[in-house]
Amino acid sequence: MSKIFTFGFWNSVARLILRNRIVIILLILATTAFFASQWKNMRFSFTEANLLPDDHEVNQEYNAFLDKFGEEGNLIVMGVKDSTLFTEKNYQAWKSLNDSLQSFPEVDYAISIGNLNKLKKFEDPKRFEMVPFITETNPDSLQLATYEDELFTKLPFYENLVYSAHSNTIQSALYLNKEIVNSKARKDFVIENLDPMIKDFESKTGIDVRVSGMPYIRTLNSQNIIDEIGLFIGAALAVTSLIFFFFFRSIRATVISMVTVCIGVMWAFGTIGLMHYEITVLTALIPPLIIVIGIPNCIFLINKYQQEIQKHGNQAKSLQRVIAKVGNATLMTNITTASGFATFILTESKLLKEFGIVASINIVAIFILSLLIIPVIYSYMKIPKSKHLKHLNRQWIGSFVGWMEKMVRHHRIAVYFSAVGLLALSIIGIYNIKISGSLLEDMPQQADFFKDVKFFEEEFDGIMPLEILVDTKRPRGVLKSSSLKRLERLEDLIAEEPELSQPLSITRLVKYSKQAYYNGNPKYYQLPSSQEQNFILPYTKNMEGNDDLVNTYVDSTGQFARITTFMKDIGTDKMEKIEDNLWPKIHKIFPEDRYEVSMTGKALVFQKGTTYLVHNLVLSLSLAIVLIALLMAWMFRSFRMILISLVPNLLPLLITAGMMGFLGVPIKPSTILVFSIAFGISVDDTIHFLAKYRQELKANDWKIKRSVYAALRETGVSMFYTSIVLFFGFSVFMISSFGGTVALGGLVSATLLFAMLSNLLLLPSLLLSLERSIANKETLKEPAMRIIATPEDEEEISKDDENHKNQKIEN
Numbered sequence: 001m002s003k004i005f006t007f008g009f010w011n012s013v014a015r016l017i018l019r020n021r022i023v024i025i026l027l028i029l030a031t032t033a034f035f036a037s038q039w040k041n042m043r044f045s046f047t048e049a050n051l052l053p054d055d056h057e058v059n060q061e062y063n064a065f066l067d068k069f070g071e072e073g074n075l076i077v078m079g080v081k082d083s084t085l086f087t088e089k090n091y092q093a094w095k096s097l098n099d100s101l102q103s104f105p106e107v108d109y110a111i112s113i114g115n116l117n118k119l120k121k122f123e124d125p126k127r128f129e130m131v132p133f134i135t136e137t138n139p140d141s142l143q144l145a146t147y148e149d150e151l152f153t154k155l156p157f158y159e160n161l162v163y164s165a166h167s168n169t170i171q172s173a174l175y176l177n178k179e180i181v182n183s184k185a186r187k188d189f190v191i192e193n194l195d196p197m198i199k200d201f202e203s204k205t206g207i208d209v210r211v212s213g214m215p216y217i218r219t220l221n222s223q224n225i226i227d228e229i230g231l232f233i234g235a236a237l238a239v240t241s242l243i244f245f246f247f248f249r250s251i252r253a254t255v256i257s258m259v260t261v262c263i264g265v266m267w268a269f270g271t272i273g274l275m276h277y278e279i280t281v282l283t284a285l286i287p288p289l290i291i292v293i294g295i296p297n298c299i300f301l302i303n304k305y306q307q308e309i310q311k312h313g314n315q316a317k318s319l320q321r322v323i324a325k326v327g328n329a330t331l332m333t334n335i336t337t338a339s340g341f342a343t344f345i346l347t348e349s350k351l352l353k354e355f356g357i358v359a360s361i362n363i364v365a366i367f368i369l370s371l372l373i374i375p376v377i378y379s380y381m382k383i384p385k386s387k388h389l390k391h392l393n394r395q396w397i398g399s400f401v402g403w404m405e406k407m408v409r410h411h412r413i414a415v416y417f418s419a420v421g422l423l424a425l426s427i428i429g430i431y432n433i434k435i436s437g438s439l440l441e442d443m444p445q446q447a448d449f450f451k452d453v454k455f456f457e458e459e460f461d462g463i464m465p466l467e468i469l470v471d472t473k474r475p476r477g478v479l480k481s482s483s484l485k486r487l488e489r490l491e492d493l494i495a496e497e498p499e500l501s502q503p504l505s506i507t508r509l510v511k512y513s514k515q516a517y518y519n520g521n522p523k524y525y526q527l528p529s530s531q532e533q534n535f536i537l538p539y540t541k542n543m544e545g546n547d548d549l550v551n552t553y554v555d556s557t558g559q560f561a562r563i564t565t566f567m568k569d570i571g572t573d574k575m576e577k578i579e580d581n582l583w584p585k586i587h588k589i590f591p592e593d594r595y596e597v598s599m600t601g602k603a604l605v606f607q608k609g610t611t612y613l614v615h616n617l618v619l620s621l622s623l624a625i626v627l628i629a630l631l632m633a634w635m636f637r638s639f640r641m642i643l644i645s646l647v648p649n650l651l652p653l654l655i656t657a658g659m660m661g662f663l664g665v666p667i668k669p670s671t672i673l674v675f676s677i678a679f680g681i682s683v684d685d686t687i688h689f690l691a692k693y694r695q696e697l698k699a700n701d702w703k704i705k706r707s708v709y710a711a712l713r714e715t716g717v718s719m720f721y722t723s724i725v726l727f728f729g730f731s732v733f734m735i736s737s738f739g740g741t742v743a744l745g746g747l748v749s750a751t752l753l754f755a756m757l758s759n760l761l762l763l764p765s766l767l768l769s770l771e772r773s774i775a776n777k778e779t780l781k782e783p784a785m786r787i788i789a790t791p792e793d794e795e796e797i798s799k800d801d802e803n804h805k806n807q808k809i810e811n
Helices: 007-019 021-037 057-069 088-102 141-154 184-205 214-248 251-274 283-312 315-346 350-379 386-393 395-410 412-430 448-460 481-495 506-517 530-541 547-553 572-589 602-636 639-663 673-699 704-735 739-769 791-803
Strands: 075-080 107-111 117-123 126-132 170-176 209-212 464-471 560-567 596-600
Touching: 007 021, 007 315, 007 350, 021 251, 021 350, 057 464, 057 560, 057 596, 057 602, 075 184, 075 214, 075 448, 088 107, 088 141, 088 170, 088 184, 117 506, 126 530, 170 448, 184 209, 184 214, 209 214, 209 448, 214 251, 214 283, 214 448, 214 704, 251 283, 251 350, 283 315, 283 350, 283 704, 315 350, 315 602, 315 673, 395 412, 395 704, 395 739, 412 639, 412 739, 464 481, 464 602, 481 506, 481 560, 481 572, 506 530, 506 547, 547 560, 572 596, 572 602, 596 602, 602 639, 602 673, 639 673, 639 739, 673 704, 673 739, 704 739
Parallel strands: none
Antiparallel strands: 075 170, 075 209, 107 170, 117 126, 464 560, 464 596
């Protein structure tokens, strides 16, 4: 197997590419056209990312709830905190808005001031009926003032449902059709109908309307993801092309590189479409990632081509040697980078699995594209002029390499003290890291919809539904007096939690029935006694208009009850404390031998998923380390060299984790990607350095110092170039409006910068300090594959060039 990767093989690959340029161009065009045809299959996600495996207990509980009551995240709320709402003009405009929205097929029903009903007792026959709260078609200001007072003082049933318990804020509730909540129809309704109608109302009345609810938040959040894909791609292309041009001072080289990575982006979108994956906040990062990771490939290939041209001026020989001498090294660095992403495939999270599959496939694809496109395009162009080669002899690069050599030669103790000091600080910072399971934390905090979330948290104590499902284990068990009292006790406990809102359940309707029996007196808004139940029962038998309310909170068998509360945007830690506080009390109220209680809801599932992913982070990163260590063991066949090579790559990860602790950046789905991504990329520099170091050892008769300095001078420039491109390329993500994407970009950039310095300072220092342990042929055996060309390979390629000297590339 190792013979496959000899330079003879790569020399053959070079001839194959350069002799079949037209065929290769046609194949690339055809493949690109095929992937472009798959774009139609791309779908944007209309739901929150489910971070848990399908068979996880938390998912099973959530699905069991959905089976009983259907989609729970179908509520959109519109809030108004303005006393002028109860004036004739504004009331009519508000009523008209709500009536118009209710007429859409996407809305099952709406609850608002204009269509509000109240429960009324009738004697002949004995019955309760839901009658209109506002009876007049066009009430005047005096009547509206009376209704406003009655609503806030005599209808506790609607507290935190229609009006806020903290102020005079009024809200309308739109219950969307559960069939369209997770579909494109929801987005169309919100973007094309709801938002324009609300803006029209605001312009006519001057009243500020706050809008929220999970369907609304998810819609605008998805739209932000769509908008940012183009922004990221454009910014990544702009930044990397500017840096590339700064290094090479060649428009031609810059354009060729941009064409290469743009085709890679087209393939990445095509892969997502081909596999019918959704575009989520993670998969949306893949196209710009391909640009950022693909540019270093172009730098290696173009830099080597220009070096060869400067050396002998023969274009055919230069192109052949670019492929033969750089192809293997570039392949290995791309494989290690892809491995960092591929470890996500082994997690049980569908979201991370899809991200890992698409990213790793397309990292390998961008390597293949670079290896094919760059030599082929250059073969049709004139030889670079001397002005295009000036960057190869820049003084400032030489000064940077000289500084590194000086530090390694004379200041190794300072390097070690710095490394140990950073490690100690990092460990302190790591202990301060928190886990965040907030569903909203990563969303754009400057967006209007995020500010509206905070408004509803203040006025109504939360917006994200938390569901509690109570199984009484017997048909119609919910409506028994003992069960209702237990439900009320649990609701009182929930209401005591400041992060949770006043709960909604069947007990509200039962309490309201007693209030209606006593002619609407609000002091009787309470559960009826056993004796009162006997008096009230005849009225409820003939009760009309309450089916929707009952079916919302009790299943058709009467065995299962649902309690809905709304939680604020709290993290995993707070929610776990709330659960730890509630569960012992829940089990006391509902004995486990007679009742079964579960807690679920989208927000809770997301939080549990975050905790699950954090646990998987250790597995994912460990797999990446083991996998890359095995690759290096195969390449260098030295256990000691594996340990030496891992130290300068693990230290930057620990420093980054420490930074997260000090800066208050929590562990969450977006930031846990940092470590595997950065490790897979940063280890590339180590491979380049150690490969060159091994070659220099053999050439310098196993003289450690001479070999280390030679390797540092040879690889320092390319490592600096690629690290700078990666640093600024990942920094592009910091322009995102999503907090998680900003953190991802900043942390990966910082990690790669630390990794560059670690590989250029700490790694050679370790090699010099441990020279007695590693300065022998047994410690550094002949690699299983030659990553860079040796003098023997040079002779082999030269002979091959001589054999083919009469074979010219057709122009």
